[in-house]
Amino acid sequence: MNIIQRxxxxxxxxxxxxxxxMVYAHGFGCNQEMWGLLTPAFSGLYRQVLFDYVGSGRSDASAFEATRYRSLDGYAQDLLEVCDILDLTREVIFVGHSVSCSIGILAAIQRPELFSRLILIGPSPCFLNDPPAYHGGFQRSDLEALLELMAHNHLGWAHYFAPLVSGMGSDGQITTQLSDSFCSTDPLMARLFAEATFFSDIRNELTRCPTPSLILQHSRDALVPTTVADYLHMMLHDSTLEVLDVNGHCAHMSHPELVAAAMRRYLHHVLP
Incomplete structure (x- = not known):
């Protein structure tokens, strides 16, 4: 199979x-175009790799297999296969958004020699509340209702979910870009990715991740409370936490200059 095309x-x-x-991995319902405002900050300094998970963006939808992509392991396999086809074997800096943060962590556990650092934008190891010790932000009934809306009114779901992700008072262009991306995704593929995203729980895997990480948390995020970032910071080996003063769940789109600056500070030993 041609992984480059897939x-x-x-x-x-x-x-x-x-x-x-640097390898960039997009979030649920998104595609590699969401990195377009961030990559110029590192142009000429890094070899930057972008890709779409199967079922997203301009990937080859014919390669979609429900059994593979109903869990995050299937998406982690996509990431590893992209690295393999490009002969990347070590010192890769992974930049992931939202659910891709969990995917990157799973990939780093599988192949610890491959990644040198993980940059995690809006990560959540589990979106579900698990009281009293863990507040993920959602009750199961909330997420089931969201998936029910997706199943019966895909366009309505997209128009509802996009402003939730972009944040109150965000640039309308960002909301439109997200909504267009959500709408263009095949409903069945989107639903399986949504289930894998919102019902996954990798909390028990976190201490197995050996790769140092930067956690970039949004201060006002409807999807991920700040307590989740505190939990990750506590559980991940050699992690650094920075809270960005932004609304929404996609600072790499709404405030790319803040994300780039945080990345530069973290990667200061790599940058000239």
């Missing part, structure tokens, strides 16, 4: 062939 792999190449590598 996952619509794109690269932004610097002049230096030995430049460090």
């Amino acid at each position: 996952n619509h792999v794109q690269q932004l190449l610097p002049a230096d062939p030995d430049a460090p590598v």
